[in-house]
Amino acid sequence: MMSRRRLGGVGLILAAQVLVHGCAPKPSQELLSPTEAQLKLRAFQTRTFDVKDRQRALRAVIAVLQDLGFIIERANEPLGFVTAERFAEPDYSQIVGVTITVRAQEDGRILIRANAILKNKPIEDPKVYQNFFASLERSLFVTQE
Amino acid sequence: MGKRCVILAAALALLALCSGCVRPTQPEEFFQLTPQSVADRAIQTRMFETADATELLSASAAVLQDLGFEVEEGVRELGFLRAAKERSAREYGQDITRVVVWILTIPLIMGNSLPVLIPVDLHQKIAATLVARPINPDATRYEVRITFYRVVWKGEGLAGRDAIPPGGQWMEMIREPKIYQQFFAKLSKAVFLEAFTL
Numbered sequence: 001m002m003s004r005r006r007l008g009g010v011g012l013i014l015a016a017q018v019l020v021h022g023c024a025p026k027p028s029q030e031l032l033s034p035t036e037a038q039l040k041l042r043a044f045q046t047r048t049f050d051v052k053d054r055q056r057a058l059r060a061v062i063a064v065l066q067d068l069g070f071i072i073e074r075a076n077e078p079l080g081f082v083t084a085e086r087f088a089e090p091d092y093s094q095i096v097g098v099t100i101t102v103r104a105q106e107d108g109r110i111l112i113r114a115n116a117i118l119k120n121k122p123i124e125d126p127k128v129y130q131n132f133f134a135s136l137e138r139s140l141f142v143t144q145e
Numbered sequence: 146m147g148k149r150c151v152i153l154a155a156a157l158a159l160l161a162l163c164s165g166c167v168r169p170t171q172p173e174e175f176f177q178l179t180p181q182s183v184a185d186r187a188i189q190t191r192m193f194e195t196a197d198a199t200e201l202l203s204a205s206a207a208v209l210q211d212l213g214f215e216v217e218e219g220v221r222e223l224g225f226l227r228a229a230k231e232r233s234a235r236e237y238g239q240d241i242t243r244v245v246v247w248i249l250t251i252p253l254i255m256g257n258s259l260p261v262l263i264p265v266d267l268h269q270k271i272a273a274t275l276v277a278r279p280i281n282p283d284a285t286r287y288e289v290r291i292t293f294y295r296v297v298w299k300g301e302g303l304a305g306r307d308a309i310p311p312g313g314q315w316m317e318m319i320r321e322p323k324i325y326q327q328f329f330a331k332l333s334k335a336v337f338l339e340a341f342t343l
Contacts, residue, residue: 090169
């Protein structure tokens with residue numbers, strides 16, 4: 001049978017626990033909502049191309065990633081996405097990753113969206129996406145010959 | 146006076162060169178095509194006159210298996226294969242260099258420092274990604290491109306008073322043409338077709 005003092009001590013500890021947990025931050029309602037920066041990002045992460053075939057567009061994406069020295073991790077044809085990664089040479093402790101989705105639109109054009117990640121954060125520099133789409137265009141026109 | 150100027154200029158130039166060498170790559174540069182990409186593509190690609198993509202892919206998987214790789218992922222509709230194998234990366238040359246450098250830097254002890262211990266390569270993973278795609282509209286010609294690369298993990302080392310922890314890693318795209326020639330020779334034999342360079 002615990003002494004009164006001890007019981008009081010335990011009670012105090014329990015009360016403190018409840019208080020601390022009550023003050024802990026809960027995940028906000030906005031956790032899954034896109035931030036403003038992300039909405040702006042969507043604009044330069046996306047391009048539409050005049051390619052008849054969605055599969056041809058996917059193959060061109062894979063070809064350009066191989067040209068850029070990326071390692072293709074995952075590719076899914078029915079769902080239309082490709083994931084690739086590479087080390088951020090000469091810094092071998094960081095990885096540059098990119099996920100690309102290829103979707104057909106109603107007007108027959110193909111919508112391609114690229115998400116690039118560095119150090120586990122999305123890359124927000126538009127120049128990165130400009131360079132990628134420029135390289136992709138070159139690859140697309142080569143395959144159309 | 147003139148000689149001093151020349152030496153100073155040379156030293157500054159060397160310094161500029163050295164500092165240029167350690168500049169980290171900007172993210173946008175990873176997405177730019179370079180002349181190196183074209184050279185790489187040339188040694189990594191061959192063309193086969195066949196309409197049977199499935200057979201080409203299946204034979205490629207068999208050749209990779211023959212070379213000791215484990216095929217990890219395959220997507221038939223896109224003609225994509227990914228395979229890897231792990232090996233020890235220890236080389237006698239590196240071990241010998243490590244011992245020699247250690248012996249040569251023993252005098253550093255007198256300068257209140259420690260002999261230098263170069264980290265050696267310990268373990269490596271060699272991986273390959275292969276893509277086969279049609280290059281003419283009626284899909285009677287396929288182009289096969291394979292990329293070999295390796296990731297190497299280093300052991301520990303010592304430089305002055307700084308310990309280099311183990312687990313450091315580096316990666317290189319394998320650019321040795323012979324390795325690709327060997328792969329395509331085997332693939333060519335497996336499908337009974339000649340492999341054309343583009």
